[in-house]
Amino acid sequence: MTDLWLPPEIEKKTADLSYTExxxxxxxxxxxxxxxxxxxxxxxxxxxxxxVTILKWLCGKIPVPEVIACGEQDGKTYLLMTRVKGKMACDEFFLQRPELLTARLAEAMRMLWDVDISDCPISRDQETELAEARLRVEWGLVDLDNVEPTTFGPGGFKDPEALLHWLERNRPSYEPVLSHGDFCLPNVFFTETGISGFIDLGDAGVGDRWRDIALCHRSLRHNMSGKYASKEREIDADRLFDALGVKPDAEKLRWYLLLDELF
Ligand SMILES: Nc1ncnc2c1ncn2[C@@H]1O[C@H](COP(=O)(O)OP(=O)(O)O)[C@@H](O)[C@H]1O
Ligand SMILES: [Mg+2]
Incomplete structure (x- = not known):
């Protein structure tokens, strides 16, 4: 299984080590x-x-993988990083303990909100995201096989262009924090005692706090509904709002979930 070309520095550090994919x-x-x-x-x-940029900036601020080596060659980016300990938030252990799970997720989100963003090198504010969404719509890159069934079609938006127009005309107020950008259960790791790491940070940066709340709430719903596992569970995803101490803002939740449909 070593037919993959790797940059020499990464090849040197991984040659002969066993791995799982x-x-x-x-x-x-x-x-x-x-x-x-x-x-x-x-x-x-x-x-x-x-x-890579945000991992380096976050190092020492919150638990994230350390960059060991990285490189780019022939249109591919290679990132070798430390492995985060613990289990993903979607691990059976946590899905069977909904109170612990939602408390941990809320704690993880607050950890992000506590980061000083004054010198954060990346912005994921509404304008930045809408500009990228526009490019994706214009280039036909929106993945229509991976959207909620009600977003497009009867009762929903005619097409991605119509959704984009709606998003542009209905921007909610903006509450900037350090936003993960893909705050779903497989991207947050816990041990039995606390938060061990955030991974998959390609969309992280300064952004609205409801961006993460919306994606985390949806991920909780999906992980419990049996979308990703064989069984349905009795867990109320709205516990997340209680754990965070926020009142659900239906308008912002909807706006950020709909924006995500274009990515
Ligand atoms: N640094 C890491 N430590 C531990 N597990 C990791 C790490 N990076 C990735 N993984 C595992 O690989 C999965 C996919 O990696 P991720 O960076 O989330 O890629 P994707 O963009 O495809 O979601 C994660 O959900 C996690 O299980
Ligand atoms: Mg991921």
Whole structure:
């Protein structure tokens, strides 16, 4: 299984080490899990560069993987980083303990909100995201096979262009924090005692706090509904709002979930 070309520095550090290949992510990235390291290989894109930038900026501020080596060659980005300990938030252990799970997720989100963003190198504010969404719509890059069934069609938006217009005309107020950008359960790791790491940070940066609340709430719903596992569970995703101490803002939740449909 060594037919993959790797930059020499990464090849040197991983040669002869055994690994498993991870298939949980949905981005098409190739992810190799070594005992203490993880290798992520992706087609180069703006977010693959941003991931390295933000990982370096976040190092020492909150628990994130340390960048061991990175490189780019022939349209691919290679990132070798430390392996985060613990289990993903979507692990059976946490899904069976909904109170612990929602308390941890809320604690993790507050950890992000407490980061001083004054010198954060990346912005994911509404304008930035809408501009990228516009490019995606114009280039026909919106993945219509991976949207909620009610977003487009009867009772929903005619097409991605119509959704984009609606988003542009209905921007909610903006509450900037450090936003993860893909705050779903497989991207946050816990041990039995606390938060051990945030991963998959290609969309992280200064952004609205409801961006993460919306995606986390949806991920909780999906993980409980049986969308990703064989069984349905009795867990009320709205517990997240109680754990965060915020009142659900239906308008902002809707806006950020609809924006995400274009990515
Ligand atoms: N540094 C890491 N430490 C531990 N596990 C990781 C690490 N990076 C990735 N993984 C595992 O690989 C999966 C996919 O990686 P991720 O960066 O989330 O890629 P994707 O963009 O495809 O979701 C994660 O959900 C996690 O299980
Ligand atoms: Mg991921």
């Amino acid at each position: 991870n298939s949980i992510g949905m981005s098409g990235a190739l992810v190799r899990i070594y005992e203490d390291m993880v290798l992520k290989v992706q087609s180069s894109a703006p977010w693959t560069k941003r991931e």
